[in-house]
Amino acid sequence: MKDFYLVYKNLTRKKLRLFLTCFAIFIAFLIFGAVTALQGALNSGVEMSADNRLVVFNKINFTQPLPYAYVNKVRSIDGVEHVTHANWFGGYYQEPANQIVTMAVAPESYFEVYEELVVDPQQKASWLANQAGVLVGERLAKVNNWQIGDRIPISSSIFSHKDGGQTWDLVVEGIFTANDPQIDTGYMVFHYKYFMETQSWGGDYVGWIVLTTEDPALNEQVAKAIDENFANSQAETDTDTEKAFNKAFIEQIGNIGLIIFGVVFMAFFTILVLVGNTMVLAVRERTNEIAVLKTLGFSSPRIFRMILTESCLLSFLGGLLGIGAAFLVVRFLSEMMARFLPNLVLGSDILLQALGYMLLLGLITGIVPAVNALRLNIISAFARG
């Protein structure tokens, strides 16, 4: 494009203005990139949840237990495929700040229900054989640098060991992975029976029940059957798809989707008005020059294109810098918060989306001055200037 030099010179003729508008766009895309990555991380649990998996909680709230007998009752309901259960342990390693997501689970059925988890058969066998054994998720093992055979003392912030203290000595018998890198493996599981026998209160209750249905189409029917089955009993249940539960859980933190939309929308709207205004003024200042170009024989559509190119160039300049900065920020945060927010990444999907918005921003902020220039009449422009 022979006119590119001209476009470039027009864009850079006022350095301070270029810097300020660029900076505004930079901020908008920094916010967009970081916030969208954050949203993606929060939503990945929802996206990754299986379609036919249901969770059964105590109706009062999800921290209240359910009687162990419910597990078999759920198993007998029509349409149910596999059933397992889990208890929250509330673990930490060495110091309370170092939280370890630990659950006491039914060892055999857990991996039937969570089919996406992969564990070496030999490791699984030795875990099943060792009551004090624990299977550690790959990410968690990596974060703490745990190897198979390691003896790890895990303390509970909720339960006490019947031998005194709050610490359980567990042995890493295996490391499980997942068949999709998006699936979080930042937790570990140990034996339900061992947990119940060694904690001071004893009892036979489970934290929650997880099951798969034979077909996602049966989800609603099965959920209804379960809840009706336990209606008016000592512990009423609330059964929901895993997806719905994860989503509801996230929404407890606040309606994140809406907040994020609001923040991004406001940032973009402000920048749109600011940059759009600046572009209009910048081009208006050039009325005389545009009239000269037209007189020399530059066609109106060509000048129209030049101005749109300029506004897009500005948008991509600020936008790419902004998304680049967002990438660095997200990478930094993901290292810091690997524990709480796995899957915090600024991936190619966000980048593509951002590129689309850059183009859109460029076109919208350029369209008014470009049309003004297109319509500019040589004679009246000279008469004015």
Place this chain on the structure above:
Amino acid sequence: MNQDNLFELNKVSKRFTKGKETISIFDNLDMQIKRGDFLAIMGPSGSGKTTLLNLLGGVDQPTSGEVWFDGSRIDSLSESQLAKWRANNIGFIFQFYNLMPMLNAAKNVELPLLLTNLSAKERQQRVDTALQLVGLADRAKHMPAEMSGGQLQRVAIARAVVSDPKLLLCDEPTGDLDRRTADEILEMLQLLNREFGKTILMVTHDPAAAKYATHTLHLDKGQFVREGGVPAEEVSL
């Protein structure tokens, strides 16, 4: 159309309408410009000199009448056709130079060549030649803000001739310059006319400037008149 003529205006009228008022600038104006002429146009302010230049330069269109250029009519061309026609045939020189402030002299001179198919190298050669012609070869990299009025006008002349147009239209090219600089510019136009065969039409208020031209026409109230203000039956050149 007479082969000797580069331009012919046949019964050209130009009216401006503003709201309910209509001002008539030209009414059935006839005019011929011979190839190779250096024509000066003088006349009081508001007499229609700039309007005439705009009509000849294809920047404005007549309300009625015909404008012939080199054997074809330009008054019926579309806006985009006119733009192309201007790029191919006309060099413009303005009173206030009208250079792009963010481009250096060479880049300013190159502008009309961006409308051609010439390669970057050919464009560069032409720019160099044009700048040499106006005696500014050593100022190619200078920005407009770093140059004097006379130098700016010489850059503008280089820009006007770089694509080798047949006709140069100059609206008060020395109106902003002192006597000595004005004479330099006028000598340059004369050179372009004599040595390079450019047909030139120059609007000026300055009788001394008009002396450089081969002919002078006086315009008053939309009519060509004899010097002194008497209406001319027919303008003979």
